[in-house]
Amino acid sequence: MPAYSWRCLACELANDAVHETCQKCACPANATYAQIAAAKKSAGIVDPVDGPTLSELVAAGWKNFVGKSDDRSILVNLIYENALGAAVVMVFFALVKAWELLGH
Numbered sequence: 782m783p784a785y786s787w788r789c790l791a792c793e794l795a796n797d798a799v800h801e802t803c804q805k806c807a808c809p810a811n812a813t814y815a816q817i818a819a820a821k822k823s824a825g826i827v828d829p830v831d832g833p834t835l836s837e838l839v840a841a842g843w844k845n846f847v848g849k850s851d852d853r854s855i856l857v858n859l860i861y862e863n864a865l866g867a868a869v870v871m872v873f874f875a876l877v878k879a880w881e882l883l884g885h
């Protein structure tokens with residue numbers, strides 16, 4: 782048995798020295814990488830995955846945008862349509878202002 786209390790490498794539970802395996806996920810105290818992976822899998826523990834960076838998103842979006850126009854990603858469609866909507870609103874207010882400046 783371990784000489785001291787230990788923290789599980791799979792689920793991070795603190796276990797007392799009397800236990801050879803984790804009391805939560807059964808991962809051994811001195812687990813190999815494969816045993817940690819197996820314990821995580823059986824306990825349903827999913828490691829966080831890094832998402833793409835902003836510049837990667839922009840690059841992917843741009844690549845989609847200049848490529849097949851009817852096959853844009855949802856993100857790019859969202860940005861494109863919001864920008865279009867914002868542009869329409871701005872043109873509308875510019876026309877209203879011009880109308881006012883012309884003395885109406």
Ligand SMILES: [Zn+2]
Binds near residue numbers: 792793805806
């Ligand atoms: Zn554990």
